[in-house]
Amino acid sequence: MKLPAPGRPLRYRLFLLAASGLLPLAIVAAVVLAYISGERAHDARATALLVSRALATAIDAELRATVSVLQSMSLVDELHGGELEEFHALGRRIAASQGWRAVVLADPQGKLLLSSAHALSAPAPDAVDPESMQKAIATRLPVVGTVTTGPRNNQAFAVRLPVLRDGQLRYVLSAVIPAEHILGVLLRQNVPGTSIVTVLDQKLTRVARSRQHTSPGPSPSLAALLATPEREGTGNTTTLEGMRSHTGFSRLQDWGWTVVTGISAEDADTGLYSVIGAVGAGLLASLALAAFVAWYFSRDVIEPIEALKAAAQALGRGEPVLVSRLDIAELQDVGAALKQAAVDRDLAARERETLLARATEALRQAEEAGRSKDEFLAMLGHELRNPLAPMATALHLMKRKGDPGTRLEREVMQRQVTHMQRLVDDLLDVSRITGKRLEMRMQPVRLADVVRHAAQSVQPVLGLRRFGVEVAPDAEDLWVSADEVRLGQVLTNLLGNAIKFTGPEGSIRLALRRAGTQAEVEVSDTGLGMAPEVLAHVFDLFYQAPQGTDRSRGGLGLGLAISRSLVEMHGGAVRATSPGEGQGSTFTITLPQVAPPQAFVESSAPAAPEGSHARVLLVDDNQDAADTAAALLQLSGYEVKVAYDPGVALTLLDQFVPQVAVLDIGLPGMSGYELAQRVRAHRNGARCHLVALTGYGTAADIAKAGEAGFAQHLVKPASPVDLLRAVQRGVGEAA
Template sequence: MPSRLRYRPHSVRAKLVAMALATTFAALVTMAASMLAYDLMAFQQNWVDDLTTQADIIATVSAPAVGFNDPAAARQNLALLRVRPQIEAGAIYGPGGRLFASYAVSPADTPVFPAQPGLVGYRIEGGHMVVVHPVVENGERVGTVYLTARYRLLDRVGTYSLILGGVMLGSLLLAALVAGRLQLAITRPLRDVTDVARSVMERRDFSLRVRHGASGELGTLVDAFNNMLAEVERRARALQDANRTLEHEMTVRQGAERALLLADRRKDEFLATLAHELRNPLAPLRTGLDIMRLSGGDPAAGERARGVMERQLKQMVRLVDDLLDVSRINTGKLAIRREEIELHAVVSNALEIARPFIDAQGHTLTVGLPAGPVVILGDATRLAQVLSNLLNNAARYTPRGGRIALTATVADGRLRISVADNGIGIAPPMLGAIFEMFVQADASLERLNAGLGVGLSLARKLVELHEGTIEAASDGTGQGSTFTVALPVLARTAAPAPAAPLALGQAGPFRILLVDDNVDFVTAIGALLRTLGHTVQVCHDGAQALAGAAAFAPDFAFLDIGLPLMNGYDLARALRALPALSRTVMVAVTGWGQQKDRDLAFAAGFEEHLVKPVSVEQILAILAGHREGVAVADRG
């Protein structure tokens, strides 16, 4: 056993040995005290008996001398005490208590005898034992024998204590040896348990176990300790697994919280920007109305005002359309037509949309396309929307008088369309986030052109619906940027024939029922249709429209959905039940444009579905399409 364990004062082994020694010591001290007390009592009694016997002998032999008043004979009798050197002095007192004869062990010593011998018996005085014994002659006390001896009680105690101390020391050593041997059966298992417990605390290793061969209660203790370590190990592993899971969940949650905070901040920025962007067109519209009201009969001023109002209205419609498209894509409600389209036609449509804004900014636009036709499978309108968004972004974030280039190349069955500019560029950290919702390359208040931050996100999602990709590249802030769209190319290169443009104003005249609670909108549309030769009846609630519908018998009924008294769905069902309106074409005109809203409209009996704001061109297209027996509007 290691010495550090053998002599450690606080170990179980040391405590067990100390307990055994303490018990042995207590027993030995009790025994020694008892033996010493007994020995002292016996020692004293022996001395008393011995001196009393001596005094009795002296009294017997000296009685005649006292009776005949012969001090010399009495002194001779006392001299016999020399054979007992421990008796230091002796004396015989006469009948009156007078000193009759005396004796001292050493002639040089002159003992001092008391005037009276005192009471019969013995007493201890200053380390001496004094015995007083009567001298009796014929039954009559004729004198007294007085003896004094050195009473070496302390010597006896010291000697006996030395003997007992040696015996006790030997006994304790023997007890320590025996206890040290016997305690191994107890302390070895406990020591092993202690060592394992210390290692577990220091190393946090719960796989350690106590090796033992103990039996009985100690064996049960060791087994219980090992079982406890096994249970702690199992729970520690479970806790570690739970902690790792919790750390992962915390990391995910923190990431989600950061994403939510970022999304919330972007949402707030988006709402503020949306309010700003929607207010921007409202000011010119209000100004245009004021010009038309105050200009009187000035046709030129009215024409300029109308031009401003049309441009601003198109801007508002574009903003709303972008938001609706993003919503439809996020909810999985946007479907694209897949048909063979030619690249040049898509680019032409995009340029037709974006060129007015590019020219207004004074930019130089260059276009480079492959010489031959390039056919792709997709939705021409949506792809034109993607390219027009990229061109508008390039124009918006390029200082006035900048350069914009649209180029397209075909390689390895992929069409790559790039829109490059020499504008403000994109910081490297923003390249990965520029396609996220509501993110803008320049979000400062000092930017010259604002936006909602949805154009690039919408463009990416539209491209992904065409199984393509879109990437952004920039050398940094102020170094311009390049957006590249990659799409699969069809093997065949025959371009579809362009559709003939629809001539407005060719349809009619028709009987048209307009039902909308927006008085200004429905009155203006009704007035415009009347100028085109149509017969128009305007109503502002469902009950009014139903009351006069049978007598009016319209060819077309344009119905708002959110009507007072009776909603548009119920009104459509009621009108469809009237025999006079069996051939009436009913068109839903509403601000609700999701697919479920279209499905509800068609289920209610509508044949067309228009989303506000509705232009007169859309209405005339429906009139012309049904005149020719062609359904112009898309039913979803």
């Protein structure tokens, strides 16, 4: 253990005494200088914001003027009379007068009909910036596109106007404007030479900049400032030229462009440096005088202090401490203390080495135990899930074939497989939760759908119990931010718990209601209930209520603990209540509501009914998994083609036009991502709905599947219900 220093040198104390009179002055000077500097920086940022607002207004006016010209052109008789040759001539005249590159006319699908930059008889070129074209078609509102570089390295952007007649979209009329047009707007505003003004499009590509630079985008610090969703803002940035700037930005709300003004920090601080220099010089001179006074009065005691210093250094290095007799009594006491500290140091070092060795061994054993536990659980989950998946599918197929002679045996096997699957899932989930490795895929979820799906999932095990589902009328459109799978797992756990502790003649109720800004889901039963001492520990890990030696209700005591952890990870809470033993129990979940997603559209496409003969392509190199899944789909009325190899799958496409393709990702010779792209490129797979079936289930894996063209993502082992639901959804969307 390192001992504290015996004290500060006398020379230093004398220096502090002499310099202490300067401290208030230095503090005041520093505060004043910091205030002045901060005010100057604040004023510079405010000025930059005002300039950005003014320039944004000017550019917005310029763009709106362009829209007005296009609106005037959209009213001419030549356009609506179909006289494209006359309209082509008109477009050339207006483009020349306005300084535009071209006037472009497109049909309601975005296909170009004419361009004033090309002869009317020439083939129409492809649309530049198709994203803005599609946005104008979709919104039927004026749109300003992004900057695009032409074949001659010239930059331009499009202003597009949907042309409506009798409420129907007839054309999309566009003006292709050179980027230097916007630069001209900036230069007309007399921007100071020490400031830099930049106009950026929706993708932060430079439209115009008052000072030229080869980079087409903003500097990293400016990009970080613009990452805020606010319409306006200020901050400190570094320009592409390396100049520190006080920056303000303002966004054009209707167009998505951003105007940024950077004022040189050096110019803003002009005059401040001389004041700082003068104050600093005065303080340094005063400190020099204080140092001289300290040195002068410390000469008589400096040698004893140096001796103590050497002893302290020896103590720090672990060497023997030798201190000769000192003439100052107080310093002599310090020397004796140093000698005793050396003795204590040696003793403590020996004890520390012993404790460190013990702690290191205990840490090694704990880490080894943790690794062994994780490896065992991973191996256990893998080894148990592999046989469980085909067993569950085979049982489902046996049920569909309807052999009455094996019904009782199938039901026993189904209950035991489900119970085993739940135990495996609980073991793995509690390991991930306690190790903080559980990954949540949060997205807006309509809670009524989750509640009804959970109710359907427990129907096979209800027996004679009465079961009611109540969704309040004002709760039909309650949305929460959730991982839909994990939230469904919570409800299934609570319903399974209610079924386990409710007799055959009892009843269970699942209810959803709105509670202010919260959503409440309640699971109640008329079962065994709980005593107060049980209720206090019902959510504890591995806790089980006292029961007989037969342990007829089984379990590991993990379900409720996992449910509470998952609810809390969703930002909610769960509580349990019970009037007492024999009087039933109630579990209530509260979750914060969120606004419904704007892009949500209630799907009305029907699932594929029995015997619909919808076509499905199934590709998996695991032949058992592929064959059992194909049998399940064929039994459900689908026409299925199976391939164990991606090359065979592509060959099948020459004669087979699937509506849905279920593709494994880990295929031999070609990944499922590459196969998905090649399926989409095939003439018979261009409109195919793609479903990924993979053992990879992280958020990054789901995102990668989406980029490859997959519309759905299933994690192995997928249940028969999930596989059928995914195929039904795909058939509906393909239709």
